[in-house]
Amino acid sequence: MTAPIVLTDIELAGRERARLRVPALRLEGSRMIALVGPNGSGKTSMLRSILGLESKLSGTITCGELDLLEASPKRRAASVGWLPQHEARAEGVGVNDFLRGACFRHAASREEIDRWIVTRLCAMDLESLARATLNQVSGGELQRLGLAALMLQDASWWLCDEPANHLDPKQQLLTYQALGASWCEGQAIVCVTHDVNLLWHAVSKDRWRDVRIIGMDRGEVVVDESLLSPRLAEGLSEIYGLEVARTTEADRPRFTMMLPTGGA
């Protein structure tokens, strides 16, 4: 059972107003958690705060007994791992070197780490990239390599920041299905997304009620509902400032943003 992440009295200072203000929030690994909200609403700031990447932060964030803001980088890396919006493509860095970085927290021999990497690449059907550099792989492959890195880091929680950003629709679907499969196997996941509908495809129908949607606006949590909640459409409408309708297509619910009619 993964220890919960608990945020208490969190305030992240910004230029004019707090970028993040969370009096109390408890994230349980038993539910797949999606952070939604418009740009600048504080989703990424929340992930970065949990990861210890923000300096102007007050309050406490714990994962079980561990104070994430005070923990050493290695101990924090055992609790929380990060899939950023964009992986940096450092010039000349090979796929193997990139994945070795993900194993930094493990006190294992070089041979053992190399063996883990080969196994992981084979399991994800990426073994053809073993000798490539990051500059040579496609956006979709890079995203899957990011997932492979998360798996190798083997943190209790995965914090994924728009993991399907800039991917084509099929790659988006594959990415969310991979995340959903990992969650079903017991991996705790928080995922920032702009498309709630992808979550219907991430997990099977019987697990939809375990998908928790946390909606953010102006740095605060304003919606906290299950994916199946009848109040979710109203909540999404509130945070995006657009009418949101919930419809059903081929036995699968769907949220539709109703854009204003007429041209510019």
Added chain:
Amino acid sequence: MNRYRALIVAVTCLLALVAAPWVGAPMAEGAREFILTQLRIPRVCMGALVGAVLGITGAAYQTIFANPLATPSTVGTSAGATLGALSVLVLSQGGQVVGLPILVVAAFVGATIASLLAIGVASSGRASTEDIILAGIAVTLAASALAMGLQFQADINTTFAAVRWSLGSLMVIGFERVTVLAPLACVCVLLLLAQIRALGALASGAERARTQGVNVVRVRTVCLLGGALGVGACVALCGPIAFVGLIVPHLVRRGLGASHRILLPYSALVGATLLVGCDVLARTAWPGREIPVGVLTAALGAPALLVLLFRRRGAA
């Protein structure tokens, strides 16, 4: 493929280093032993140590600052060391009244103060790599201005000695300087080699590395202090030598790849070979005279860097 290439490079470098003392003007029979054991072999040892320190420090700096232009010269380490050593040279009238250790300590102190500024900027959490390089350029300019002021105040002989020293030279007699430099260079190289795993993770970005368990501030501090120790000692004993720290990591990356398992040790090895090669050229190119090796590395390094730049653009 890369493994064989790396092996060939290693063997070639080692053979070149071993052969270097025997390259040069023919040695008179009676003076052969003195020339070899007191002039050429110590000189090759000196070149190998300085080249190794500059090469590996350049590779580490380029990673910790995520900037291909980061070297001891651009983050202010060399300028700080130069100012420290120059202060002692000028204040002691050409270095006549102080010994080598004082010169080394002064250069190390100068390099450390300059590096501490970079560490200060780097440790501020939200500092970008550009901020650190800009801080390094500011330190370099300030140190250069102070150094020029010191030279202006000194008498003509001291100024001449300081100018000759600032051109960079590996000319030594006997092993005295080698024995001073060797332990400091070894500590520097070993400190940086101990960071291979962390530097490998840092290549994917400082924030990414932090989330993977790397103590980024500590790695940067160790690398900067290790670099200050090695570069400070090199500058104190040989004067500032430009471009080796910049060009060598790029050569290794192009030839053998960017993996830090290869990049760091081979930057030391190729740096050592390159500087010794330049020194052989410096002492043989102009019969009867000698070109300061710092002048030669700068003269060869600038076009080499331009070639790399154009090749990189062509590949893009």
